[in-house]
Amino acid sequence: MFDLTGRKALITGATGGIGGAIARALHAQGATVTLSGTREEKLAGLAEALGDRAHIAAANLSDMEAVDALPGRAAEAMGGLDILVANAGVTRDNLMMRMKPEDFDAVIDVNLRATWRMAKACLRGMMKAKHGRIIGISSVVGATGNPGQTNYAASKAGMVGMIKSLGAEVASRGITANCIAPGFIATAMTDALTDEQKAAIDKTIPAGRMGSPEDIAAAAVYLASDEAAYVTGATLHVNGGMAMI
Amino acid sequence: MSDIAERVQKITVEHLDVDASKVEPKASFIDDLGADSLDIVELVMAFEEEFDIEIPDDAAETIQTVGDAIKFIEERKK
Numbered sequence: 374m375f376d377l378t379g380r381k382a383l384i385t386g387a388t389g390g391i392g393g394a395i396a397r398a399l400h401a402q403g404a405t406v407t408l409s410g411t412r413e414e415k416l417a418g419l420a421e422a423l424g425d426r427a428h429i430a431a432a433n434l435s436d437m438e439a440v441d442a443l444p445g446r447a448a449e450a451m452g453g454l455d456i457l458v459a460n461a462g463v464t465r466d467n468l469m470m471r472m473k474p475e476d477f478d479a480v481i482d483v484n485l486r487a488t489w490r491m492a493k494a495c496l497r498g499m500m501k502a503k504h505g506r507i508i509g510i511s512s513v514v515g516a517t518g519n520p521g522q523t524n525y526a527a528s529k530a531g532m533v534g535m536i537k538s539l540g541a542e543v544a545s546r547g548i549t550a551n552c553i554a555p556g557f558i559a560t561a562m563t564d565a566l567t568d569e570q571k572a573a574i575d576k577t578i579p580a581g582r583m584g585s586p587e588d589i590a591a592a593a594v595y596l597a598s599d600e601a602a603y604v605t606g607a608t609l610h611v612n613g614g615m616a617m618i
Numbered sequence: 619m620s621d622i623a624e625r626v627q628k629i630t631v632e633h634l635d636v637d638a639s640k641v642e643p644k645a646s647f648i649d650d651l652g653a654d655s656l657d658i659v660e661l662v663m664a665f666e667e668e669f670d671i672e673i674p675d676d677a678a679e680t681i682q683t684v685g686d687a688i689k690f691i692e693e694r695k696k
Contacts, residue, residue, distance in 0.1 A: 500660060542656065 556612020580613030
């Protein structure tokens with residue numbers, strides 16, 4: 374099950390903890406991958422570690438021309454594009470009282486606008502192939518809200534609504550569109566927390582621990598697979614029970 | 619039937635799985651041939667490839683019948 378041999382996947386934000394784990398997992402299931410991110414050297418290192426079937430396409434997703442071009446670059450490198458994992462995301466946290474409009478726009482641009490534009494750019498090829506998988510990496514805070522993240526939560530909730538609508542539009546063509554909503558995931562960002570802080574967080578999670586990037590990658594493998602053909606418009610919450618929604 | 623009309627008919631038959639005799643110039647893709655809005659998008663994509671032309675979105679919206687498609691493509695291919 375979950376064999377992705379012959380499938381071609383573009384993963385954005387592949388230099389991050391979650392994106393890298395998704396890329397490795399899709400690749401391990403047999404997919405050809407194109408890794409995208411802003412740090413070209415790190416992408417090259419990751420591609421080299423994967424070996425065959427790994428391409429890189431550096432791009433800055435706040436540049437909409439680069440966004441529009443990215444799926445085409447990936448398709449050209451791989452000879453097609455079956456799976457889009459829109460994982461790249463940015464935060465600019467602040468209380469709304471202190472948040473600048475530019476901070477709202479910057480987060481919406483990368484997290485939501487770029488996801489919409491990349492998905493749109495993938496559709497033509499997927500419609501012709503009568504097959505496609507669009508996976509948006511949302512967040513638990515898109516459903517629950519979080520102080521300091523009016524911009525980020527809006528972008529992640531927006532992604533859910535967008536993916537549902539898209540899923541409804543293209544379901545009859547063998548294309549699915551789903552979101553994964555990670556909870557608290559241990560990455561480089563959470564390494565900076567003290568043990569006390571980590572323990573306090575773990576207490577709020579019924580599973581008693583933060584998630585790992587691999588927990589998210591497993592969900593991505595499932596949604597990308599043929600076995601998930603009947604799952605569309607869904608948001609798969611992977612959060613250790615932190616929010617049961 | 620012109621060459622363009624024949625090719626439009628062939629593509630329409632293939633995409634919508636309808637009888638060729640129904641694909642006449644006055645036939646509406648949606649009302650007479652059972653297409654939905656996504657079928658129209660796919661047909662326009664297929665016409666673009668077959669005839670190596672670009673059909674902008676606002677023009678695509680005016681293509682409602684088989685005849686509309688033939689006329690649009692004939693004008694573009696002049």
